Structures are given as C-alpha cells and as structure tokens.
Amino acid sequence: MGLVISLVRLTWAVSYAAFSLTSFIVTGFAILGERTPNRVANVVLSLTSNQYSEFPLIMFFLDLLFQSWLSVTGTFYVSPMARFFSYVNVITAAGTLYLFKRSLECQVVVENFLGEISKENKTKFKLPGVTSPKFWKQFMNPFHWPRNFTLNENIPYWTSKEQMYAMNTDGWESVLEMAVDVYRPDNVEGGHDRPVLMYIHGGGWTSGSKKSIGPLVTEMIAQNWVVVAVNHRLKTKDGYPTQLIDCKRALRWIREEVQTFGGDPHNVVVTGDSSGGQLAAMLALTPNDPAYQHGFEKVDTSVQGCLVQSAVLDLVDANDYRAANGRERFIREVALRPGFPESAERDLDTCPVETARDFVKEFRKKSTASINYLEIPGGHHCFEMYSSPRGWYTTIATAEWLNHNFNQPAASENKIARVHELVEWWHENN
Template sequence: MSIPLGYLIGLAILAFPVLRLPRVPMPLGTSVFLITMSINELPVLAALAFGASTALALAEGDLASPVALGAAIVAAACLGLQIWRGATTPSVLRRAMGPIAVSGRVPLWRVLGFPFAVRPRSVERFADLSYGPASRRNRMDLYRRRGTVAGAPVLIHFHGGYYTTGHKSSQSLPMLHRLAERGWICISANYRLRPAAGFEDHVVDAKRLVAWVREHAAEWGADPERIVLSGSSAGAHMSAMAAFTHGDPAYQPGFEEADTSVSAVVSLGGYLGRYFDDRPETSPTESVRPDSPPVMVVHGTHDSLVPVADARRFAERLRADSRNLVVHAELPGAHHGFDLYWSPRFAAVVNAVEAFTAEAFARQRVR
C-alpha cells in the first residue's frame, strides 16, 4: 500500500499554522509568515482546499492508508482549532475594551464569499498624492466616501516591511475601506526605506504627513483635530515614535512650528523595540511619556516575527507611565499580518478600532 506523499505534504501545510513557533530570523521568518498568515486568515478557503484534496484522495483510494487517514483526521482537527480561535476574537476584544461597547457586526459576504481587500464602489481613491520632498517615497493614497465629506476624522496608516520594503497598497486595506465607507478620510502612505534612510527619516516622514493633513484638511473635508496614526509591524513602530515625539523640532526639519500631535495610535502586530542601531530613544517602549496619546495594541499570540511578549511589555509600560487610554488585546492563534484580508478575525479587530477611536475622540473633547 503506497503512502500519498503529495496529499500528506498538503495536509502538513494546512495544519502548520496551528503551531506556536519560536521567533524565526529573516528571511526564513518571511516564508513562515506568508504560509501561516494566508491559511490562518482564510479559514473558509483553507477548509475548501482540505475538502477538495481529501475527496480526491478518497476517490483514488489513498485514504485506505492508515497513515493518510490519520493525517487527515489530525489536519481536520487543526483546521477546526484555527477556525475556533478566530471565532473567539470578538470576545477577546470585548474583554480588552472593558466598558467600551464594541459592535458585533461582521460583513459576512466579504468574510465568507470574497475576503480579499477590494475597494467598494462607495469609496473613491486619490492615488500617489505627494506629501513631502522625496519624489518616489513621500507618496500616499487617500480614501474617502464618494460625495461631500466635511469634518471627517482621519486615519493614517503606515505599512510594515522591516523598514526595507513594503508599499502603501498592501496592508490593512480592509480597515481603510471600512472606515472610509463610514465617513472617515483614510490615508495609506509610503515612506523612505533603509538603507538609504534611517530612523530619523522615518519619523520625519510620519510627522510630515500629519502636518500635511493639518495644512490641507479644509480642501479634503477632514477634521484636523481628529487624526489617528496606525501601522502594521514596522509601520506601528513608526506611528508610535511619531506620536511620542510630537513637538520635538529635531524630527520636524523645515516645519518645526507645525502641530504634529495626534488623537490616538493603533498598533497592528507592531514591532515596538529598538531600531537597528539599538539606541534606547528609538524604541516606542522606552519612549512612552505621561502625555502619550491613547494607544491600542493588537497582537497575535502566534506571531513568529515579533513575539507577543514585546507587545505585552509595551502595553505594561504605557499603563505605568501614560495617563491616557490603553487597550491591549492578544488574538488567539493569530500570526503576523492578520490585517491583510477580510477574515473573521480582522473584521472583529476593525470593529474594535472604531470603538476605541470613538472613545479616544470623546475623551479628547472633554480635556
């Protein structure tokens, strides 16, 4: 009796994301991240792939092998566990938010039928707007609801990519599209990358974009007093550092007088330690200050690129040193890059981001 190696390899790939792996160095970590993220965040498609491959194996008599049958049972259990972990995300987020109410609404047709980040017709995009002197990298895409927009809150998102790669049209697009549908102005921005740029350049780019929003708010219908910085991985590091250095002229060359304070920060799978040169002042965790804005930290428990313990330390430091709102949620079974698709998990995260920012704006009004 032959053992269907191809089928077994496929099962192993489908079951692999259920594991909590140790931190994996680059570039192997990128490969692990891509495999685990896609399967973990697309549970319906993963289940369909499992069903199709198992039906084919059954038709060809491969399941007569005890090894194949046992592997199929284990893989089915792993997929079931992955789906269950994703389904627990709303309750995890509700506990993290405490008394702040979070919507349970989920766009089921997107999550189940087409989970990819396709811009809805109700949202228009203005691509490749310039916000700084770097002609290629100081570019952004602006999303807003079609029609007249006035007094809209603004969310600025910075992509991840180890500060060496990445693009504005790649990450957290479901969140940008959803918030734009609901009346926000959302910006996804490129920024200068290593090795041509360093830590100070990244922070300057982030603050330059905040200054751009304040300067051009009226022409886009934005509220210049309600700006939220968000980011994925390295983008979260950049957002936090920009927020924690507001008013520091060293990071505002040529626009020293601009107001670069923000209403809140949202970290999605963020890297929150020291930059490559290992200076303590380049770490968000070591740069928390009493007047740091409200911060929401969302991280996957199974992240093999940025350990969840790092996010936990950051949240603990915020709670100890900042006088503003802190929300910290650890998503069961989530890996790096959970913000790429309209998965059940990220749909719940977007609901929580809406609730968190509404609370942050409300507290800002009464200060």
C-alpha cells in the first residue's frame, strides 16, 4: 500500500513539474511576445500564450488549486522536485498577475480612442473596471451569447455555373464551403435596413470556418446588426485569389438577398481576423475590379466600411519584421505558385504590429478616405477572439466605432411593407 501511495505522489509531482515548467515558459512568451524561426512553433505559442495573456487569473487559480492538492496529498513533504517547482511557480504567479495588470491598461487606451472618434457629440466614455460588478460579471461569463436571434445556416452564394466549375475542379466538399450563415436579431425584420456586418474568418487562407466567431460578432448581433458570416473555399487547385473571389461572390449574395433578412444591402461593413482581415482589406480596396469578379463584373462590390483585426497586411514584408517562413509558404501553399528559392524566411501567422502601422501610414498618404487605427497593448495574435477583459474592451471600442460611422436611422413603414411582400413571395417560391 505504501508503494502505491509513493507512486501516486511521484505521478503528482512529475505532473506538477511539467505543468509548472510549461506555465513558466508560456508566461514568459506571453509577456515578451517573442517569435521563433519556426512557423508551427509560432502557431502553438500564439494559441497557448493567448490563454495566459487573456485569462491570467484563471491560470493563477489553477496553479493555486494544484498546489493545494499537493499539500493535501502530502506530495510536497516527500518530493524535493515538487518543492523546487513551487518556488518556480512564485515567479510564474508574479508574471500572471503582471499579465492581468497589463490587460487592464487597455481600458484607458480604448476610452481615449472612443473620445477621439466622438468629439463632435462630446461624449465621455467610462468603461467598467475592476471595481465594477459589470466587469466581473463579464469576466465570469466569457462565453456570453445574445439570446434573441435567428440563425440561417449554410446558404449557398454560388450560381449554377460557378457550382459546376467548383465541383469539377475541387469536388463537392469545396462547393459546400461556398456558403454563408446569417445572424438576424429577432426584432429585425425584412425592410428594416439594419447595417450589415460581413465577417470573414481567419485560418491562413487554407483552414478555419465561419462558425469561428468572436465577441465582436455576438456584440453586433446584440446591437441589432445583421451579421453575415462567410465561408470561402480552403483548398482549391486554382489557389489564391480564389478565396478573395469567393468573398466577392458572398458580397454579391448580400447585395441581392440580405434585405429579406432586415439588412441594408447598401450599408455593408466587411471585417475579418488574421487571413480573414487580409481578405476583408483586399475586398475593400478592390471594388468592382474585373480581375477579381470574372463572370459578375457588373455587380457592385464596393463596401461602406472595413474593419480588420490581427490582419496580415504585408505579404512581401520588405522591412523584415517577421522571424519565420511565411512568404514562401503563401506562394507555394496558398497561391500555389512555384515560388522563389531565394525568398527570405518570414512568418505570416504572427502578424507584427509594425506592418499595421506602415499600412495606416501608406493609406493616409495615398487615400482621402478616413481611417482610424487602434493599437491594443499586450495583445497576441487574434486575442480579440477571446472573451477576456482585453477582448471585451476592444469589442466595445469597435462596436462604438461601427455604430458611430454606419448605424443609420430605421426604414419607413412603407418600405418595410414592400419588403414583407418580397419575403412572402420568396418563401412561397423556395
């Protein structure tokens, strides 16, 4: 019996050592944000660092719970290894508390941003902090979803000709990817002309799903926006820009059909994360470009606004901001081109903030259109997809920006009645 107890304690001690060492390393990466020369390592570190960076208190209490269990089972008293790593965890605990403090710094940044974009109405924004019950209510419910909405899933946006070409080229599974999900708030009806948020998912152009939506999408549904989440083909023999062309086809569908769901087809804001942010930016910057809409050149593919988050904004990376191979991967695996052996090793999955700064600078030089830029301190790649304090502060800022610029007055009753007739006709014929 004594041998069994010793083996159990040893198992707990080894598990604690592995947990402590992993926590120590990942906390360090979460604080420093260093990138490695290996793309796979960068992806893993990005995912794990986000857990510590966005939910540091949860990681802190998990460690505390583990230590309490080792004390109760007597493991600390018989295992020098467990005692050693308990000291290591003191450093880790200090790091997680620092990460929590840094996440709160986002509050001031967001308040300043909101103050800047609303100078004309002199609104002073004060976001909930650690002394607010609302802050802790949100923190304790990170998987919040609005309750009153209707989801219309997997609506295809292809034409019959496009369907046959995609099927013959890439197979049926690829055809099924050419679809959208529509999130319609229950108090929004056809003809209400609510703003439309067109959301494009991330995933390096070759993975991901329209089901992977973050707090911004749920917040805009709660604020009575009609959200259209877009899938594009992930692996196609034609390569990039097939993904961009598919997104333009989805926009064509929005122009033709979204009014029946209560959306305004002439008030569309496109948004996306990571590679979805790159596609959103390209869609916004190439309106009505026949090179990207073969077969539907006369369709208006302009949008009223564009919001990109953690976006890939520089595929060339002329300033060598990235550490690992990304450009060559894009050429060979996404664009499906032969590529260049002399291409520098650069990463596309950890998107350096410097590329966003350069993009904004160049945009302001070459365009008279307005652009707002919000830089969030301490956020890792795609942190905005997490329901964390930093993620929700960012969501509040972007939601306010969207409403400030694109939320139009409700439509007239006559127009609503006309669209009701159209909706009834559509249901009778489908």
